[in-house]
Amino acid sequence: MASDRSPDPAPPRPAQGLTAVLRAPFTGRTWREFGWILLGLPLSAVLFSLAVSLVSAGAGLLVTFLGVPLLAGTFAVLRAAGAVERARAGALLGVEVPAPEPVRARRRGFLAWVGGMLKSGASWRHLLYAVLHFPWAVFTFSLLVTVWASGWALLAYPLWHWVFPAFTGQEGLQLYDDGTGGHYLDTPLEIAGTGVVGLLLTLAAPYLARGLNQVDRLMVTGLLGPSRLASRVVELESDRGVVVDTAAADLRRIERDLHDGAQARLVALAMDLGLAKEKLAEDPRAAATMVDEAHAEVKVALKELRDLARGIHPAVLTDRGLDAALSSLASRCTVPVAVEVDLSSRPAQAIEGIAYFTVSELLQNVSKHAGATVASVDVWRAEDRLMLRVADDGRGGADPAAGSGLAGLAERLAAVDGILAVDSPAGGPTSVVAELPWRD
Template sequence: MAIDYGRQSAPRPHRVPAVLRAPLAGRTWREFLYLMLSLPMAVLFFSYAITMTALGAGLLITFIGVPVLAGALVGARALGAVERVRARGLLGLEIADPEPIRPRKGHSGPMAWMGAVLKSGASWRHLLYGVLHFPWAVGAFCVSLTMTLVGWVTLLYPAYAWVYPEYGNQPGMQLYGDSDGTAVYLDNPFEIGVTCAAGLLLVLVNPWIIRGLTQVDRLLVTGLLGPSRLATRVWELEEDRGVVVDTAAADLRRIERDLHDGAQARLVALAMDLGLAKEKLEEDPEAAARMVDEAHGEVKLALQELRDLARGIHPAILTDRGLGPALSALAARCTVPVRAEVDLSVRPAAAIEGTAYFIVSELLQNISKHSAARTARVDVWRSANRLMLQVSDDGRGGASTAGGSGLAGLAERLDAVDGLLVVNSPVGGPTTITAELPWRG
């Protein structure tokens, strides 16, 4: 996961207060429409849930009840999908689909599918939503419709008060009447003004009542029609496992390539040179000595390449002395002057140390190759149960995690260990990249 915190201008304050804008705001009327549509949807969902559940439970004495219940749950999931679409369109509620129905590995066929449906917690939550949402939808429908109609009718009363004496043969809207002929009408300016003021109050309060009602709907949809926290976590772990496997495979390919193109090729050439030197040993001892001397130099280079390769996998200094000395040694090899400060009283888990070392190594390589920086800085510290890394430079900036860049790969690697990468790199610099990892000491 990567977040780019660029500079953003603060939103300009609106001249009209929110309480005055709310009655005419699009959000208010979308939420009102949602509550109006909730009643017919709730009646349909409730009737389906009760009927199908009762039918399936009653038929459980025979085998027919099992497929009936499974079909009821599938239908509930379909109705739940409609509810999620409605909530997404009218409430702006972004909610993921629940976990799909998956038969156990190695099992297939109708029986395996029905078993997976009946064991699916998400399916039963959909059915529960159909039962629980009905009484709430009835109450929310009545409250929102009554408040909206009464508020606007009374607020706009002065605009249509003339209709009653003109066409209704009465002085105004009748508030009370009995069989004795006693009646109370809104027929004078004071009463009309009070009515209008009461209507204005209702109209101003009504949007917040509607928002409160739809907030309950949001909780119901999120809690019962979305994926469970456990299922979401399982999905995240499955994705992270895939990232870890891909990363490990990429690392193995890189090591294989480095060995093949570097030390292995050099050792093959060294063996050939030593073979030639052996053949010339008796014929031309001086030439053989020169060839052995050259081979000695090749051995040193091969050893250096192997040391660099081993250091890139997991440097010995990191294992022996910890993150501070390892990062100081890494900073000393960078082509840009780097100041490294590590403030850790204890060491985190070895896997976290290795990931932190790799992240800093990659970021320093990026600085050397792309930043045109004069100086850089590495800071490492602990914050609660998190290990914090920050690498900054005074280069030209413009770093981004978009477009499959190296930073995107680092973000995926961090995400695989529940970490986070934050990039702040405006064009022209400076660049500050912060990585956050779990401590796991």
């Protein structure tokens, strides 16, 4: 049980940080950030104008039937514009925003579509984005263009300051005018200082753009993507599918175990008892031998049935809780396992069962794949979470992303808002931590 974990990257050295700052104005990311802001103003102006004019017209026509479909059509246009903005955010800001929940209509037809469009929360969020993003786009465009243009102009001032005395009769760039002639940047020190100020503005502009675009990222994600409720519904639907698939797989496993194990033994037992009954009169000793063999088969069948019942839900877990159940589980592991359970109360039976089977599967991995000599199981409560940790000193190297049993276990835990974290570099040791919600 392990996952590949690369070492933490070393902190950047000062020379590397300075190089990154000097290169920032010329990187592709900077130009994409600038492109978002420069394109944002005209696109936001068009979107704002469409939204305000169409919504105003639709609201004004609500006294007639035309206002309602006009508002629905406006929302459809805004949704299409939202798709363009999401694509633009993905290309320029690196933000992949999924499409919002589709319009849901109980019936087919135009009127049902109009009603669904007006009732959709995503439609109103798109309208809010169109109204709010325009003033923000004006602000960011004005600020960034001013800083960016001023920075490059001042940075290049030592190269073009000669323009003033040559063509305007001034000594240099006028800093201010107090009515007595003002002050001009014309001395070598002032010219050099102007270039330094321009350099600072030029280097600061990329980071200013990134900071301003953080607001845009939040707006696109929050207003043009799916709502938290819709995302949660999709997540729950996916989790429900995992639970159904898991339950179906468990039923198939139980059916297979019964068919191949206890059922086959009971069929053979019935045949042996039939033969013993036939031989009872003519050869009592042979019949007694066959009965003894059948008795042994009954014991094996009973053991298989007990193991199967324990695999469905162990009685010791119901009667005595996780401490006793995990201790019993550890006693059947092929390596010595130290169990420590620190719980002042018991969680809900469903959570308790999931915790038991999680540890069971992890210990099976220890027995089959880890090559360990010792292992440990720790269980404790951290606020509203039930924590499990299974560790061993084995070889490590397993990767949940490779489609192993750990991946299926992680899906099962996620179905109940649980988390599975695997930490094991190649060569071990291995530590697997599972978090489950605590439910009384």
